[in-house]
Amino acid sequence: MAILTRRDFVKAAGAAATLPVLGSRAFAQEKVKVGFIFLGPIGDYGWTWAHNKGREAVNTALGDKVETIYTENVPEDSTAVGSIRDLANAGCKIIFTTSYGYMDQTIQVASEFPDVKFEHCTGFKRADNVSTYNSKFHEGRAVLGTISGMMSKSGTLGYLGSFKVPEVVLGVNSYALSAQKKNPNAKVKLVMIDSWFDPPKEAAATETLVNLGCDVVTTHTDSPAALQILEQKGLYGFGQGADMSSFAPNAHLTAIEDIWGPYYVERVKALLDGTWKSGDTWDGFKEGTVVISPYNKAIPADVVAAADEIQAGYKAGTYNIFTGPIYDQDGNLKVKDGEVISDADLAVMDWFVKGVESAS
Amino acid sequence: MNFDVIASIMTIVGLSTPILLAGLGELVVEKSGVLNLGVEGMMLLGAIGGFAGGVMTGNPWLAVIAAAAAGAFGALLFGLFTLSLNSNQVATGLALTIFGTGLSSLLGLSFTGRIVMPFGSIFPPVIAKHPFFQVFFGYSPIVYFALIMVVAVAWFLNRTRGGLILRAVGENDLSAHSIGYSVIGVRYAALAFGGAMAGIAGAYFSLVITPMWAERMTAGRGWIALAVVVFAGWKAGRLLIGAYLFGILMWLELFAKAGGFTDFLPAAQAIPSQFWAAMPFLMTVVVLAIISSRETGGGNAPACLGKPFLPSN
Numbered sequence: 001m002a003i004l005t006r007r008d009f010v011k012a013a014g015a016a017a018t019l020p021v022l023g024s025r026a027f028a029q030e031k032v033k034v035g036f037i038f039l040g041p042i043g044d045y046g047w048t049w050a051h052n053k054g055r056e057a058v059n060t061a062l063g064d065k066v067e068t069i070y071t072e073n074v075p076e077d078s079t080a081v082g083s084i085r086d087l088a089n090a091g092c093k094i095i096f097t098t099s100y101g102y103m104d105q106t107i108q109v110a111s112e113f114p115d116v117k118f119e120h121c122t123g124f125k126r127a128d129n130v131s132t133y134n135s136k137f138h139e140g141r142a143v144l145g146t147i148s149g150m151m152s153k154s155g156t157l158g159y160l161g162s163f164k165v166p167e168v169v170l171g172v173n174s175y176a177l178s179a180q181k182k183n184p185n186a187k188v189k190l191v192m193i194d195s196w197f198d199p200p201k202e203a204a205a206t207e208t209l210v211n212l213g214c215d216v217v218t219t220h221t222d223s224p225a226a227l228q229i230l231e232q233k234g235l236y237g238f239g240q241g242a243d244m245s246s247f248a249p250n251a252h253l254t255a256i257e258d259i260w261g262p263y264y265v266e267r268v269k270a271l272l273d274g275t276w277k278s279g280d281t282w283d284g285f286k287e288g289t290v291v292i293s294p295y296n297k298a299i300p301a302d303v304v305a306a307a308d309e310i311q312a313g314y315k316a317g318t319y320n321i322f323t324g325p326i327y328d329q330d331g332n333l334k335v336k337d338g339e340v341i342s343d344a345d346l347a348v349m350d351w352f353v354k355g356v357e358s359a360s
Numbered sequence: 361m362n363f364d365v366i367a368s369i370m371t372i373v374g375l376s377t378p379i380l381l382a383g384l385g386e387l388v389v390e391k392s393g394v395l396n397l398g399v400e401g402m403m404l405l406g407a408i409g410g411f412a413g414g415v416m417t418g419n420p421w422l423a424v425i426a427a428a429a430a431g432a433f434g435a436l437l438f439g440l441f442t443l444s445l446n447s448n449q450v451a452t453g454l455a456l457t458i459f460g461t462g463l464s465s466l467l468g469l470s471f472t473g474r475i476v477m478p479f480g481s482i483f484p485p486v487i488a489k490h491p492f493f494q495v496f497f498g499y500s501p502i503v504y505f506a507l508i509m510v511v512a513v514a515w516f517l518n519r520t521r522g523g524l525i526l527r528a529v530g531e532n533d534l535s536a537h538s539i540g541y542s543v544i545g546v547r548y549a550a551l552a553f554g555g556a557m558a559g560i561a562g563a564y565f566s567l568v569i570t571p572m573w574a575e576r577m578t579a580g581r582g583w584i585a586l587a588v589v590v591f592a593g594w595k596a597g598r599l600l601i602g603a604y605l606f607g608i609l610m611w612l613e614l615f616a617k618a619g620g621f622t623d624f625l626p627a628a629q630a631i632p633s634q635f636w637a638a639m640p641f642l643m644t645v646v647v648l649a650i651i652s653s654r655e656t657g658g659g660n661a662p663a664c665l666g667k668p669f670l671p672s673n
Contacts, residue, residue, distance in 0.1 A: 041465060041575035043472035073576070158618075191617040194637075198579045199570045200375075201614075207371045208614040211364040223577075225570040232478065247475055247572060359619040359629060 034058060034268055035092030036070035037084055039099040039222075040197045046222035046241040047196065048072065050258040051098045051121075057261030058268050066268060076101025084109040088116050094271045096264065097121065099196070100165050106130060117276055119267060122167045124347050126278055133263060136284030137167065138174035138346075139314045140256035141218075142321040143292055143307045144238050145178030147253055148216045149186050150303045151236060152179075158214030159356075160205055160221050161192040166349050168192075168220050173353045174321045175218060180355055182306070189214055190358040199225040210235065227251050243293040254307075255293040262288060282343060285314035322346065327354040363620055366495045368611065373503060374569055376607025378403070378561040378578070380506045382585035383592070383599050384513050385557025389435075390589060391517060392550035393530035393543075393664035397453025398438055399558050400582025401460020406431040406559025408464040411471055411566040411573045420479040424502065424563055431559020434460050435551040443544050443551075446668045457582070465575045472573060479567040500568045502560060507600075509557070514596035526550060530662035533669050543669050558582070587644040593651060593660045605643075612636040 034055075042052040055068050069090065074083045080102050087095050088109060094117040097106045103123035110118045110130045118130045126132055148157050157179055161168045172190055179186040189212060191205050202225040206217050210229070216236045219226045227248035230237040239245065239255025263281065270276040283289035292311060295304055313319025324335035328351050335341055341349075352358060382399050389396050409430025414423035438456045441447040481488035483497040490497075517523040528536040529546045537543050565577050588606055592599035613636035615621070621629035651660065 043468060043575050045473055045574070189618055191614060199574050199577045200565055200579055200581065203570050204371055204375055204611065205614045207367065208611070208618050208620070211367045211371070212618050212620055223574050224572060228570050228572065246473060357619050359617055359622070359633065
């Protein structure tokens with residue numbers, strides 16, 4: 001009797017592995033494939049979770065015509081090229097790459113697949129088949145800064161950033177400017193942890209900021225870790241990308257929620273209709289891409305009123321936090337009184353405003 | 361100094377403890393001659409195992425036991441391939457890392473968004489939260505467990521017969537085998553211990569630091585634990601120093617980034633924070649170079665580290 005050798009086992013396993021593929025091909029022909037490249041896990045309850053909700057919205061609205069597939073935890077380096085290519089090779093007709101660090105990789109793969117449409121989130125490089133889209137998170141930061149400026153007792157506000165990219169810089173500046181409007185002496189201590197998602201490092205960085213006198217900490221990183229630390233210490237913070245109040249019912253004042261669904265559905269529809277064109281979309285409060293979560297009951301009424309005023313101003317198009325006079329960290333006047341920084345300049349902003357202390 | 365020294369010390373302890381736990385486990389495993397690179401995978405299995413245990417039973421002690429079991433499961437699976445089927449230890453260890461990461465993510469899907477009570481200090485709040493005494497009594501039981509295990513592991517390896525057998529198996533497996541000791545049995549036991557410790561280290565993330573589950577929440581600490589075993593020259597006492605030194609360096613990186621030096625030591629603020637971040641790895645490489653260049657032939661690395669056990673009989 002022949003003994004099952006390692007070789008036989010590997011052969012049989014290899015043969016068995018092909019069976020599912022044969023079965024699925026029969027169904028896959030009719031639906032258009034929509035691909036998503038995600039930076040983190042969909043379970044991060046933050047950035048990627050919100051993008052995944054957008055993907056689910058596409059399924060709900062257009063599930064009879066499209067099929068969505070996604071790849072999680074794609075690093076922002078050369079391996080992303082392979083991941084994007086895999087989706088294109090799997091038959092996706094439109095691919096959403098949901099982080100700044102996929103910019104060059106998206107352009108590269110797009111040149112290899114001229115018939116496939118690409119949508120790059122928070123970047124600025126486009127091509128005939130590459131669009132960019134972004135959300136005006138900084139409008140939301142103006143609300144958070146207003147609340148922080150009014151509620152912080154120490155006047156030192158902590159900010160957990162990831163990398164010095166325009167998206168993060170805008171958020172810090174908007175936050176600082178709006179806090180200073182309520183407390184002219186407010187300072188923002190900024191720590192860049194060189195990662196979008198690193199719960200233990202986010203927790204340690206939050207502790208460090210608190211040790212140095214911050215009593216409100218905002219994050220631009222993707223996990224609720226900071227909020228948990230703030231809850232333990234009886235301080236305040238905000239959710240990032242999603243309502244994180246379940247993690248910190250007392251510390252969570254409110255959150256900026258990213259609502260990608262309507263944009264995704266609109267773009268997939270355009271693809272199906274044949275009307276898809278490359279462009280840049282940068283929506284905010286007015287279009288519903290930025291939403292503020294329900295306020296924590298601990299926020300006093302006058303603070304709520306101030307926060308609501310900012311939201312209303314943005315929705316009506318009458319308010320813009322980046323209105324001069326604005327000074328940089330060295331005290332130079334960068335924006336004159338009454339002048340507004342253009343969207344094009346915002347998209348590549350690389351300097352911080354006065355009051356931001358950043359050693360990283 | 362306008363920063364909170366007590367709180368800073370507590371942050372450092374929090375950063376060092378998981379590295380110490382996983383490092384102790386891996387030290388015992390490597391002393392028995394097995395190189396298990398799957399520490400990150402076992403830690404993640406422990407993190408989800410502990411978190412799931414905490415959510416389902418509400419009892420943090422049972423949660424820690426569940427975490428240890430989950431880590432040990434990963435280690436024993438590794439043992440099956442490397443000890444019983446003689447597969448390459450390095451490749452299998454890396455496979456365990458990938459497997460542990462993936463399986464923990466899969467199991468964690470139904471636990472996203474859940475929280476548990478943090479497994480905090482069991483001392484009465486009057487000393488656990490006291491502004492000064494909390495630096496001694498404010499920690500989770502896992503912290504004290506880690507410190508006790510340093511003593512226990514050192515004592516076991518150097519003062520007991522069992523430890524002697526384990527070290528013999530790691531230094532010269534064929535001789536140990538010819539005397540009659542079960543090399544494979546000892547190595548399985550060491551692996552189980554290493555997996556349990558790595559599992560508890562992982563649970564420290566999901567039950568103490570940030571009481572939630574997030575995929576890949578150990579964020580590469582398993583690799584730092586592997587480095588600290590080398591840095592410590594495979595000695596438990598030096599491992600304690602190494603783990604806390606690495607913890608201090610990680611804290612320094614964040615402290616520097618937050619501008620903490622500016623007010624009392626401006627010269628230090630000029631050092632880029634990336635220097636502190638790189639230090640643990642730089643120091644490990646330096647120590648490894650020093651150990652390897654010593655004339656007594658390679659220092660303290662167990663002679664059979666990474667080699668499969670292939671008795672001629």
